[in-house]
Amino acid sequence: MNDAFFSLLFSSYSLFMIIRVTTPILFASMACLIAKKAGVRNITIEGTMLISALIGVIVSAKCQNVWIGVLLGMVSGVAIALFLGYFHLFLDTDIWMSGIGINRIAEGGTIFLMFVLTGDKGSTAALASLSVPDVDIPVIKDIPLLGDILSGHSLFTYLAIICVIAIYILLYKTPLGLRIRAVGEYSMAVESVGKKSSHIKLVALAISGLCSSLGGMFMSMSYASRFAKNMMAGRGFIGIAAESMGSGTPFGAAISAFIFGVFDALANIMQSFSFPTELVLMIPYLATLVGLVVYSSVRKLKEKKRIRNANKKIAKEAK
């Protein structure tokens, strides 16, 4: 029994699955990152993912065209982010309240809309929604072990990896990225050269919404082929946690997201063996919590050490 478990755990199948389940968390972490860099704590990622997931499904079903569905899903993601931006930046609403409010609107709104269109509150199975195709990468798919792991993923998965690289390039190589980083760290510096920090934040939020929408649509148009209520199951929040442990960089966040993907896949695998389901399902969240604690305490200790050293230096010079 145990042999079977471990051989499955380290097989190319599970590695494939890890990459697969990491996809939404990766998008979510990028969404969190870009907004945070601009100084906005965007916690509506979960809700945005939900809404985009539903919109993508509905539109693809109605138009019988998966790409239009994806496009409108992306538009909806950006729209929600701008909605958040309007309330937070222009109506001076507390970012946590705005976030909670929008997430709740998403939770209830998606079920409501689903019910209106399909008469079902559980899922959109009744709709003939389309899925985004998996991609078999030409040369790679034939490589013995690597091919099974790297090829054949959903288009979204490859997009997620490209997203990480794109966010990196955006933040560190383009003017917009420089301004976003400046505005998030010290908006006065930007204001003193005459640009409005709220405009820059809005752009960052729009990008954030875009990433969230892709993560959401992955779930309903690739991972599964329908929308189900509350189908994000906290992945948006896990993405936020992953970002907070990524030292504020895209690749750091990606690695954290990957680690959580490992736990998520682990949970999946353990379920097919007779580990108690509930404890297994708990693992990703517990891991996030522990990770958060470890990360924060390490950071705090480093900070204390730095101050102690600075103090020692000065006390020495004073003698």
Place this chain on the structure above:
Amino acid sequence: MTNKRINQMFSMIKTLISIVIAMILAFVVILLVSNEPLNALNAFVTGPLSSLRRFGQMLEYAIPVALCALAVCVTFSLNMSTVIGEGCSFFGGLLATAFILQLGFTGFIAKTIAIVGAGLICALVAAVPMYLKLKFDADLFVASLMLNYVLLYLGLYILNYHFRDPDYGMTASYEMPRESMLTNIIPKTSVTTGLILAIVAMVVIYLVMDKTSFGYQIKLIGSNSKFAKYSGVSIFRISMLASLVGGFLSSMGGAVECLSRNARFQWTALPGYGWDGILIATIAGFKPKNLPLAVLFIAYIRTGADIMNRSSDVAAELVTVVQALMILLIAAKGFLSKAQQRLIVKNAKKLASLEGAK
């Protein structure tokens, strides 16, 4: 008129307008979506008053939600957003059921041990994210959110592996003896002594927040934490205590609900009382004395939506959207702020010229 009156007036007006806008939106949606809009509207607006049972339903929903809202009043007054209410209400309900099933005896003492015991445990759990924030600067929101899920699955594990009744069709615990459950006080409904507990809790928390040094210090920290520190308030001690109290209250919300309605614990997901509690507390301006009205209002439209859901073709989730929209509008400080500012500036200039003349 004085600035204080201007602000009070605007606060009330903003809340009312937010509610009105949200409700109008709801009505519009119902009209658009329903094939029988008048029936739906009727069920929504008058449903809860149409029978004793339905009125009772409203109260049954109000009780756990009121307790969770009380918890939010306490913790959000610190100006710190913890969302552990969801997990605590769920876990509190589970623990209370577990206590009852484990205790060999029934009656008043059993119920008290169950509710208080569950409350104490959940209080400690609720304090964990706050501790992490204060000592390690961890993100309070994410930590409490993750803990909610941990509590959910831990609770389900305990249910499935220790208290699950294998003979019962759905996932549920063993049946609790009738005598261990809270006593019914309104016949034909499931409203129990839990209602009295909720009312007592509201009074107690009102007194604590408004009339004790503890509540005062909480509000001081929320108002200006630098000033609180300067005045000698221990931010650590007060915040931790506030979390403990909040956890206890949320847990009580879940416990009371589980010991009132069904003889078995049947939740398989987080009940949603935590989120509704946040919403209600926001509408009440985080002041316990405004809670009864806010609770009844939300309970009313919730129940109305439920009744509408059952007797017509409009889904109850509409109300979730409407409630959340209300939160957004009420929390939007910039909403109507221009008019408010204009009045204040006018007033200030008047005051300044009076002072200058002296």
Place this chain on the structure above:
Amino acid sequence: MEPILQVQGVSKIYGNGIVANKNVHFSINAGEIHALMGENGAGKSTLMKVLFGMEKPDEGKIIVEGTQVDIHSPIDALKLGIGMVHQHFMLVPSLTVAENMILCDEPCKGPFISMSEAVAITEQTALKYHLPIDPRARISDLSVGMKQRVEIIKALYRHAKILILDEPTAVITPQESEELFVQLKKLREMGHTVIFISHKIREVKELCDRITIMRHGETVGSYDVDDLSEEDISGLMVGRRIAKKVDKKKAEPGKAILKVKGLYYGLSENRLLLDNVCFCVHAGEILGVAGVEGNGQRELVEIIAGLREAEKGFIYIENREVTGRTVRQIRDAGVSHIPQDRLTYGAATGSTIAENLISDCSGNKQFHNGILYSKKKISEYANKLISRFQIKCDSEDTPVAMLSGGNMQKVVVARELRSNQKLIIADQPTRGIDVGTANLIHKQLIELRDQGAAILLISADLGEVMALSDAIIVMYDSKIVAYLKDVPSLTDKQLGRYMLGVEQQTEEQIREVFDDE
């Protein structure tokens, strides 16, 4: 030749009634280094904010190169060639020098920033103005002096012809100051104009061509620096004090209540803010701490009050050590603190007057009936204080935010000046307060002194310090430079000289303020 910048009749009144600038008049010639001097509260910062577009004046004209202008924002100011080097730098710490330079004006190669060009631009500008800097250095790694240099280069890059420097030497080492002066002189040779805001007379004498002196929001006059001696300048800045007459008996100091021994503090960037500070305050004595702000007084006060931790040294209250204790413990030892920054630390603007008045003793039994608050008792207490300090309000339940600035301050003072306190720390207690109330506060302080309290009075207001204090220590540049026991025969000119760094006592004289029992 026409002056490059003229300020005519500028006035600015803040929303809470404080008159920051009143009919300010001066002009600056092209290619000169012009000093703007004045004590704290004189109005210099506000004037600069007006010039740089961060505040709008209520009255007056600004004329740049002969044309009247409206400056609505920093961008307008920059377009007119006015650049500012703030005290708090407008630099993003984690970005490099080059990145900060080109922010919002980035040189591009396609969609990407051309970092090589940014570096080149930085190097060229730095070279042109003889301000060597490493373009690839991260701001957070730079010393304060270097950061200041980046700010200067930034302003010059954006074509500033007039450079305003706000207290530039307040945060850099003496060596860096010397370098800065060399660079400023070079800039002058290149035709730039510099407005140098400072309170350090010696520096101004060394560096500047002309000087404008401000006092209480008004301009006293503009002069050629060579025409004035250091004494003259200090005299003009300090002005003629309306001799403050405060009725007080001679002090009868008892035992030492507060003892500060060997205090060091200097976390910020290699600069000591407190350098071996030692002194005692006795019961029944008012010890004044005179000095222009920024010489370590703030840190001293915060450390004694428990809001900051000293890096080295000891503090004793009634011979019990309180170094490093919590604010609660220090307050419980009988310490009151009127903070300088009253709005941030001294009050909760969202709360009512009554709530503010009991903030430091909210658990006190006198406010309770059993375990609950008695509104009556709290109101009684609050109203007593309101009438004693004549706080203009509707009632004790008025939110503090609704009060005028002066009245808000009165609330803070009212709370802290209670009887039975062992030590009262009063940090700029009457700043921003009308004369009537200031006198009231002075009377209260003396009354409390006579009841046996030890009072540590920190004030940049010479008149106040001299009228109230039984003894005075002067702080300059993180050290105590004078201990003056004979206050009645002290002239403000003399005090001004100590405060402005012109003179310093001997070590023996200074050591007398500390008695080690």
